[in-house]
Amino acid sequence: MSRLLYRLGKGAARHPWRVILLWVAALAAFAGLAVGLGGPFEDDFSLPGTGSQRATDLLTEHFPAMSGADARVVAHSDNPPIDERAAQATAERLWTVPHVSDVGAPVFSGDERTVLISVQYDVPADDLGADSMDRLESAAEPLRGAGYQVALGGQVAERFTAPDGRAELIGVAAALVILLIAFGSFVAAGLPLAIAAAGLAVGSAGITLLAGFTDVATTAPTLATMVGLGVGIDYALFLLTRHRSGLAAGLSFDEAAGQANATAGQSVVFAGATVLVAISGLAFSGIGGFATMGYATAIVVFMTVIAAVTLLPALLGLAKSRLSRRRSRGVRSAPQPHSRAAARLAMIVGARPLPWLLGSLVVLLALAAPALGMRIGESDAGNEPESNTARQAYDLVADAFGPGANGPFVVAFDLADTPASDVTDLAAQLRTVPGVAAVSEPVVSGDESAAVLTVSPSTSPQDDRTVALLETLRADVLPAAAEVTGMTAATIDMSDIVEDHLWVVIGAVLAASLVLLLLAFRSLVVALKATLVNLLSVGAAYGVITLIFQTETGARLVGLPGEVPVSAFVPLFMFAILFGLSMDYHVFLLGSVREEWLRTGQNRQSVVTGLASTARVISSAALIMVVVFLGFAFDPGVEIKMMGVGLAAAIALDATLVRLVLVPAGMALLGSANWYLPRWLDRVLPRLHPHTHHVAGVAPAPQPAMSSAG
Numbered sequence: 001m002s003r004l005l006y007r008l009g010k011g012a013a014r015h016p017w018r019v020i021l022l023w024v025a026a027l028a029a030f031a032g033l034a035v036g037l038g039g040p041f042e043d044d045f046s047l048p049g050t051g052s053q054r055a056t057d058l059l060t061e062h063f064p065a066m067s068g069a070d071a072r073v074v075a076h077s078d079n080p081p082i083d084e085r086a087a088q089a090t091a092e093r094l095w096t097v098p099h100v101s102d103v104g105a106p107v108f109s110g111d112e113r114t115v116l117i118s119v120q121y122d123v124p125a126d127d128l129g130a131d132s133m134d135r136l137e138s139a140a141e142p143l144r145g146a147g148y149q150v151a152l153g154g155q156v157a158e159r160f161t162a163p164d165g166r167a168e169l170i171g172v173a174a175a176l177v178i179l180l181i182a183f184g185s186f187v188a189a190g191l192p193l194a195i196a197a198a199g200l201a202v203g204s205a206g207i208t209l210l211a212g213f214t215d216v217a218t219t220a221p222t223l224a225t226m227v228g229l230g231v232g233i234d235y236a237l238f239l240l241t242r243h244r245s246g247l248a249a250g251l252s253f254d255e256a257a258g259q260a261n262a263t264a265g266q267s268v269v270f271a272g273a274t275v276l277v278a279i280s281g282l283a284f285s286g287i288g289g290f291a292t293m294g295y296a297t298a299i300v301v302f303m304t305v306i307a308a309v310t311l312l313p314a315l316l317g318l319a320k321s322r323l324s325r326r327r328s329r330g331v332r333s334a335p336q337p338h339s340r341a342a343a344r345l346a347m348i349v350g351a352r353p354l355p356w357l358l359g360s361l362v363v364l365l366a367l368a369a370p371a372l373g374m375r376i377g378e379s380d381a382g383n384e385p386e387s388n389t390a391r392q393a394y395d396l397v398a399d400a401f402g403p404g405a406n407g408p409f410v411v412a413f414d415l416a417d418t419p420a421s422d423v424t425d426l427a428a429q430l431r432t433v434p435g436v437a438a439v440s441e442p443v444v445s446g447d448e449s450a451a452v453l454t455v456s457p458s459t460s461p462q463d464d465r466t467v468a469l470l471e472t473l474r475a476d477v478l479p480a481a482a483e484v485t486g487m488t489a490a491t492i493d494m495s496d497i498v499e500d501h502l503w504v505v506i507g508a509v510l511a512a513s514l515v516l517l518l519l520a521f522r523s524l525v526v527a528l529k530a531t532l533v534n535l536l537s538v539g540a541a542y543g544v545i546t547l548i549f550q551t552e553t554g555a556r557l558v559g560l561p562g563e564v565p566v567s568a569f570v571p572l573f574m575f576a577i578l579f580g581l582s583m584d585y586h587v588f589l590l591g592s593v594r595e596e597w598l599r600t601g602q603n604r605q606s607v608v609t610g611l612a613s614t615a616r617v618i619s620s621a622a623l624i625m626v627v628v629f630l631g632f633a634f635d636p637g638v639e640i641k642m643m644g645v646g647l648a649a650a651i652a653l654d655a656t657l658v659r660l661v662l663v664p665a666g667m668a669l670l671g672s673a674n675w676y677l678p679r680w681l682d683r684v685l686p687r688l689h690p691h692t693h694h695v696a697g698v699a700p701a702p703q704p705a706m707s708s709a710g
Contacts, residue, residue, distance in 0.1 A: 002262045002263075002266055003262070005261040005262050005265045005266055005269070005309060006258045006259065006261060006262035007258070008261060008309060008310065008313070009257045009258040009259075009260060009261025009262065009265060009309065009313040010254050010255065010257060010258030010261075010313070011258075012257065012310055012311075012313035012314040012317065013253060013254035013256075013257035013258065013313045013314065013316055013317030014254045014317060015314075015317075016314035016315065016317045016318040017314075017318075018314075019310055019311060019313075019314035020311070020314055020315075020318075023198060023202075023307070023310075023311050026202060027198075027201055027202050027205070030202050030205035030206060030209065031205045033205070033209050034205040034206075034208035034209045034212075037209055037212045037213075038205075038208035038209045038210075038211055038212045039208070039211040039212035039213075039216075040127075040211060041211055041216050041217065041218045041220065041221065042124065042127075042211075042215045042216070042217075042218070043124075043215070043217050043218055043289055044215035044217075044288060044289050044292075046287075046288060046289075047287065047490065047493050047494060047497060050490075050493040050496075050497070051474060051483045051484055051485070051489070051493065052483070052484065052485040052486070052489045052490040052492075052493045053485075053490075053493070054483045055410065055411070055412040055483035055484055055485035055489075056485045056490075058412045058414060058450055058483065059410070059412050059450075059452060059485070061450075062445040062446075062447065062449055062450035063443075063445055063450070063452060064101075064122065065101035065102050065120060065122060066101075066102075066120055066452070067122065068099065068101065068120065068121035068122045068123045068124055068125075068127075069121045069123070069124055069125035069128065069154070069155040069156050069159070070118065070119065070120055070121065070154045070155050070156070071118075071119040071121070071136060071152065071153070071154035071155065071156040071157060072116060072117070072118055072119065072152065072153035072154040072157075072393055072397070073090060073094065073116075073117040073119065073136065073139070073140050073143070073150065073152060074114065074115070074116050074117075074150070074151045074152075074153060074392075074393040074396045074397055075087070075090075075114070075115050075140070075143040075144075075148040075149065075150050075151075076113060076114045076148060076149045076151075076396050076400070077113045077114075077147075077148050077149075078113070078149075079113075080113075081108075081111070081112035081113060082108060082112055082113060082114070082115045082143075082148060083146055084106070084108075086142045086143050086145075086146040086148070087106035087108075087115045087117065087142075087143065088106060089142035090106075090117060090139060090140050090141075090142045090143050091103050091104075091105070091106055091117050093138075093139040093140075093141070093142065094117065094119055094136075094139045096139070097119070097135045097136065097139055098135070099121045099122055099123050099127075099128060100119055100120070100121055100122075101120050101121060101122040102119075102120040103117065103118070103119055103120075104117060104118035104119075104120075107401075109400035109401060110400075111400075113400070114396055114397075114399070114400035114401075115143075116397060116400070116401065116405075118154075119136075119154070119156075121156070125155045125156050125159040128156060128159075132156050133152065133156065133157065136152050136156065136157075137152070140152070149392075149396075151389050151390075151392035151393035151396055152389045152390065152393055153381060153389075153390050153393030153394055153397065153406075154390075154393075155487075157381070157389055157390040157393065158380070158381055158384075158390045159218075169631075170630075170631035170634055171226075171229060171627060171628035171629070171630070171631025171632065172193065172229065172628070172631075174627035174628070174630075174631065175192075175193065175229075175233055175624045175627060175628055176189060176190075176193060178620065178623055178624050178627065179192060179193070179233075179237075179624070183240075183244075187319050188240060188244075188319075191236060191240055191312065191315055191316070191319070192232070192233040192234075192236035192237050192240060192624075193233065194236075194311075194315065195232050195233075195235070195236040195304065195307045195308055195311060195312050195315075196228065196229050196232025196233045196236065196304060197232075198303075198304075198307045198311055199228055199232045199300060199301075199303040199304030199305075199306070199307040199308075200224075200225060200228045200229065200232065200300060200303075200304070202303045202307075203224065203228060203299045203300030203301075203302070203303040203304070204221060204224070204225075204300070206299040206300075206303065207220065207221055207224060207296045207299055207300070210292075210295060210296065210299065214292060215288070215289070215292065216292045216295075216296055217289045217290075217292055217293050217296075219293065219637065219639060219640065220292055220293045220296035220297070221296065222632075222635065222637070222640055223293055223296070223297055223573065223640070223643060224296045224297045224299070224300040225300070226628070226629065226632050226640070226643065226644065226647070227275075227297050227300065227301060227577060227581075227647075228297070228300035228301060228303075228304055229628045230581070230624070230625040230628045230629060230647075230651075231272070231275065231301055231304055231581065231625075232304035232307070232308070233621075233624050233625070233628065234621040234624060234625055235268045235271070235272065235304060235305065235308040236308055236312055237617065237620060237621050237624065238264045238267065238268060238588065238617060238621065239260050239261065239264045239265055239268060239308055239309075239312055239313075240260075240312070240316070241264070241617050242259070242260040242263055242264040243256050243257055243260040243316050244256075246259050246260060253316070253317055253320050254317055256316075257313040257316045257317055258313070260313070260316075261309055261313055265308070265309045267587050267588060267591065268305060268308050268309060269305060269309065270516075270520060270587055271587050271588075272301055272302070272304070272305035272308075273305075273516070274513065274516050274579075274580050274587075275298075275301050275577070275580030275581060276298050276301060276302060276580070277512045277513070277516060277580070278509050278512065278513060278576045278577070278579040278580035279294040279297055279298045279301070279576050279577065279580060280294065280298070280508075280512070280576075281294075281505045281506075281508040281509035281512070281575075281576045282294030282505065282572060282573065282576050284501060284504045284505050284508050285497075285498070285501050285505055285569075285572050286497045286498075286500070286501040286504075287494065287497060287498070287501075287569075289569075290569045290572060290573070293569065293573060294573070294576065297577070340612070341615075342611050342612045342615030342616075342660065343608050343609075343611065343612035345611075345660055345661075345664075346607055346608040346611040346612065346660075346664050347608055349660075349661055349664045349665050349668065350604045350607060350608065350664060350665075350668040353664075353665040353666070353668035353669045354665070354669065356661055356662075356664075356665040357661075357662065357665035357666060357669060359661075360657050360658070360661045360662040360665065361536070361662070363657060364536045364537070364539070364540045364653070364657065364658075364662070365536075365539075367539075367540035367543045367544060367653070368536070368539035368540045368542060368543040369543060370543040370544075370546040370547050370550075371539060371542035371543040371546050373546065373550070374542060374545075374546045374550070374566050374571075375550060375565045375566065376495045376498060376499065376565060376566055376568055376571070377462055377491060377492075377495055377565030377566070377567075377568070378491040378494070378495075378565065378567055378568060379564045379565065379567065379638040379639070380394070380406070380407070380461055380462070380487075381393065381394040381406070382394045382395075382398075382406065382460065382461075382462070383560060383561070383562070383564040383638055384561075385559070385560075385561060386561060391561075394406050398460070401438075401456075402437045402438075402456065402458060403457075403458070403459055403460035403461075403463070404437050404438075404456045404457035404458050404459055404460065404461075404466070405437070405438075405456050406460065406461055407457070407460065407461030407466065407486065407487060407488035408454045408455060408456045408457075408486055408488070409454065409455040409456075409457070409470065409473070409484050409485075409486050409488065409489055410452060410453075410454055410484065410485045410486040410489075411452065411453050411454070411455060411473075411478065411482055411483070411484050412450060412451075412452050412482065412483050412484075412485065413442075413450060413451040413452070413481055413482050414449070414450060414481045414482075415444070415448065415449050415450055415451055415481075416449060416481075417479075417480070417481035418451075418479055418481040418482065420442070420444055420448070420451060422479075423442045423451045423453070424442060426477075426478070426479075426482075427439050427440075427441065427442055427453055429477070430453075430455055430473075430477065433469075433472070433473070433477060435457055435458055435459065435465060435466075435468075435469040435472070436455055436456070436457065436458065436469070437456045437457060437458040438455075438456040439453060439454070439455050439456070440453050440454045440455075441453065454486075455473070455484075457469050457488075461487070461488040461491070462565055466488060467492055470484060470488070470489055470492055491568075494568050495568050497568075498568040498569070498571070498572060501572075502571060502572060502575075505572055505575065505576065506575060509575060509576055509579050510531055510535075510579075513530075513531055513534070513579050514527050514528070514531055517530050517531065517586070518681075518685060519685060519686065520586075520587060520590075520591070521590055521591075521594055521675075522675075522677050522682065522685060522687075523594075523674060523675045523676060523677055524676055524677055524678065524681065525670060525673055525674050525675070525676050526590060526674055526675070529663075529666055529670075529674075530586050530590070533582075533658055533662060533663065533666075534578070534579050534582050536658070536662075537578065537582060537650050537653055537654045537658055538574065538575055538578050538579070538650060540649070540650065540653050541574060541578060541646045541647070541649050541650035541653070542571065542574070542646070544645065544646065544649040544650075545566060545570070545574075545642055545645055545646040545649070546566065548645055549563060549564050549566060549638075549641075549642060549645075550563045550564070550565070550566070551563055558633050558641050558645065559634075559641075560638065560641075564638055566642060567638065567639040567642060569639070570639060570642045570643060570646065573643065574643065574646050574647065574650070577647065578647065578650045578651075578654075581625070581647075581650075581651065581654075582650075582651075582654050585618050585621075585622070585654060585655060585659055588614050588617070588618055589610060589611065589614050589618060589659055589663065590610070590663075591610075592609070592610035592613050592614050593606050593607055593609075593610030593611070593667070594606075594610075594675070595610075596609045596610055597674075597675060603667065603668070603671050603672055603674065604668055607664050607667050607668060611659075611660070611664060615660070618655055618659060619655060621655075622651050622652065622654070622655030622656075623655075625647075625648075625651050626648045626651050626652050626655075627648075629643075629644045629645075629647040629648035629651065630644060630645070630648045631644065632644030633645050633648075
């Protein structure tokens with residue numbers, strides 16, 4: 001692969017416009033295919049085998065009017081009772097809204113100062129146009145015109161709280177500042193951003209194309225953008241740094257580009273492959289919507305890797321001397337010295353490795369400890385800012401009708417097994433169950449084969465007592481022919497699936513990562529140790545998001561009104577992504593350490609040299625990735641905030657405490673055992689050199705023989 005990448009990089013630098021035109025053509029082709037064959041983004045979080053899914057299927061078959069999205073119009077008066085005529089006029093206007101299949105009669109609170117009108121659509125919220133909120137606002141004009149406070153709730157109002165692009169802009173702006181400081185040249189600073197943008201442009205078109213053949217979650221493009229920006233900038237940074245070192249050593253522009261591609265480019269390909277393999281673990285999540293998030297991210301990562309090893313060498317050849325600081329153009333400077341601070345730290349850690357190892361472990365375990373109390377669930381309108389109309393509707397309903405009215409259970413009955421008279425009797429029995437606030441009258445389908453009723457808990461959707469009530473209803477109260485659904489029940493079922501499949505995903509990602517590390521470093525100890533270290537980093541990240549999002553103080557730091565549960569897909573997605581991203585730094589750091597070990601056979605000095613030679617580029621790359629991820633903490637979506645904060649915390653810890661202290665301390669303690677590989681495994685494994693630093697086409701320096709136990 002090294003020779004291929006060398007020829008690819010050198011050829012692209014010699015003929016930059018050919019490569020650029022190919023990329024323009026590829027973007028045009030993908031964009032055309034996306035327009036012609038692509039589809040909209042839709043959330044399909046079906047939960048096969050669960051009670052909520054069976055109930056949903058039954059309702060879809062026998063109550064098609066209930067198969068779409070729902071909305072709520074809530075009005076409140078501070079003093080006089082709500083005018084019934086204004087409420088009725090609003091209900092009549094709601095019937096004229098496109099795709100509305102049912103409008104409930106206005107329901108008044110006991111003091112008649114709050115009214116709730118339920119709206120049912122015959123299509124999902126994703127199929128409704130962007131003007132859906134405007135149409136609801138217009139229909140509610142009789143209530144608003146009467147001087148009442150009006151708020152809109154339900155799935156429609158919650159769905160159209162869309163990202164505003166601010167998160168991406170913050171991350172890109174911060175990354176540009178760091179790159180300018182690092183390179184002192186607008187051209188050099190702009191190249192990593194250009195590569196990330198190219199990968200995102202083609203990758204985003206690919207995601208839209210994917211949506212034409214399967215359901216792609218609405219959050220998938222944002223998650224893919226977050227990861228694509230981080231890895232795209234980082235991969236380009238590694239290549240650009242190696243290219244500038246080649247120029248400083250006296251190589252020609254195209255030769256430097258070729259050699260950068262043959263060395264750092266090979267590392268980029270391997271690192272990108274590890275991200276793709278790790279993301280593939282989401283296929284074992286048990287939820288199709290989570291898998292499509294992984295596929296979307298994988299498309300963007302793949303395109304950024306291709307852009308890094310093809311488009312970047314072309315741009316390097318085009319930029320030539322404009323990569324240098326203005327005052328040094330035309331002057332060959334010496335390669336950047338190794339990091340003296342990192343070398344000193346490595347020597348200090350190596351002199352007394354055990355205390356440093358134990359100290360770093362204590363810090364990581366302390367950060368991970370809060371994750372033991374992580375509460376898995378889904379945020380709802382009650383977690384939105386108070387200025388949000390969905391939050392206002394949520395609060396008005398909770399105050400007037402009780403907190404459980406915001407998350408009722410929908411109970412579906414198959415009348416082939418349960419007579420309609422029994423359903424009526426059961427409704428009366430349900431009203432006596434502790435924790436039940438209200439039960440609606442049963443409604444029988446037109447073909448008289450199914451019935452449905454709603455049960456409002458006395459506690460809020462996120463309350464643990466609501467979960468206990470659902471378990472009681474399913475196990476002790478409802479007959480086998482009855483199934484429970486609704487957003488609250490579906491969320492609880494989704495959390496159960498995630499908890500059941502989390503270890504399957506973890507096992508798949510661990511196994512794949514272990515194999516890749518064995519291929520990369522031909523060391524059983526390094527592979528096992530790196531896997532354990534990655535687990536510590538992920539655990540610490542879990543602890544950080546638990547501290548921030550499940551405490552009042554932490555939640556307010558990220559702009560939330562109070563603590564929220566951790567979204568079900570966040571732990572799964574973070575685990576897969578972080579295992580892939582952390583491999584980047586493993587490849588660049590341990591690759592350098594291994595080369596020095598093979599050259600000298602001196603373990604401690606190899607660690608010092610390897611850390612000193614990679615610390616600056618790894619620190620710069622990690623800093624860029626951290627600020628890009630932190631930018632997404634400003635996204636209005638709670639789940640995106642969680643991902644941004646969690647990934648930023650993990651990368652920050654990985655590039656500092658783990659890479660600068662824990663890894664050197666562990667390697668110093670193990671000595672030559674770091675590179676242990678059984679002879680039988682040595683014979684089986686193919687020989688790859690994804691971290692090689694020697695010139696493509698030139699044989700590396702002779703390596704000392706290494707003994708391995710058989």
